[in-house]
Amino acid sequence: MKKATSLRTGLVMTVALGLAGCGTSSGKLFNWGGPARPAPQKQETAIDKFKAEPKQSSVWDLFSNNADPNVSIGVNKYLWMASLEVLDFLPIQSVDPFSGLIMTGYGTPPGGGKAYRATIHVTDPALDARSLKVSLESRGGTVAPETVRAVEDAILTRARQLRIRDSGL
Numbered sequence: 001m002k003k004a005t006s007l008r009t010g011l012v013m014t015v016a017l018g019l020a021g022c023g024t025s026s027g028k029l030f031n032w033g034g035p036a037r038p039a040p041q042k043q044e045t046a047i048d049k050f051k052a053e054p055k056q057s058s059v060w061d062l063f064s065n066n067a068d069p070n071v072s073i074g075v076n077k078y079l080w081m082a083s084l085e086v087l088d089f090l091p092i093q094s095v096d097p098f099s100g101l102i103m104t105g106y107g108t109p110p111g112g113g114k115a116y117r118a119t120i121h122v123t124d125p126a127l128d129a130r131s132l133k134v135s136l137e138s139r140g141g142t143v144a145p146e147t148v149r150a151v152e153d154a155i156l157t158r159a160r161q162l163r164i165r166d167s168g169l
Contacts, residue, residue, distance in 0.1 A: 075100035075122040079132055082158035083120045086151070090118055106139065115139050118151070127163060129156055
């Protein structure tokens with residue numbers, strides 16, 4: 001008798017939990033007390049009208065070639081690579097290839113005694129001096145404009161060398 005009672009109790013609990021899972025989105029266990037109130041609607045702004053709905057994806061999207069051809073990285077690859085090569089003595093703190101920003105920590109150049117840190121911003125896909133912005137800082141403060149110009153010239157020279165090397169392929 002005791003076994004049948006516990007079996008019935010278990011069955012009733014299972015059915016109750018199953019029904020609770022079929023409740024509404026209000027979050028109440030059984031939603032007693034009348035219909036659920038609708039959620040307040042957010043006022044739609046002009047910016048919301050232009051936002052794209054997120055696309056549903058699955059594991060199989062990894063194997064398809066559905067990449068948007070209109071999305072590209074807006075930095076010059078030669079300036080990017082040359083910046084990393086010329087300033088390879090500086091420890092990298094953060095990089096963002098989509099915005100073209102490279103931030104380094106303090107490091108001493110080979111044969112030099114002063115520590116520098118740099119922020120490099122590649123702003124355009126063109127291989128042009130206007131596409132490169134270099135900011136140097138030493139532990140003592142600002143750096144002479146001639147030093148910054150020398151680093152920019154070294155990066156631009158190396159970028160041109162990389163481009164010439166690739167054009168020979």
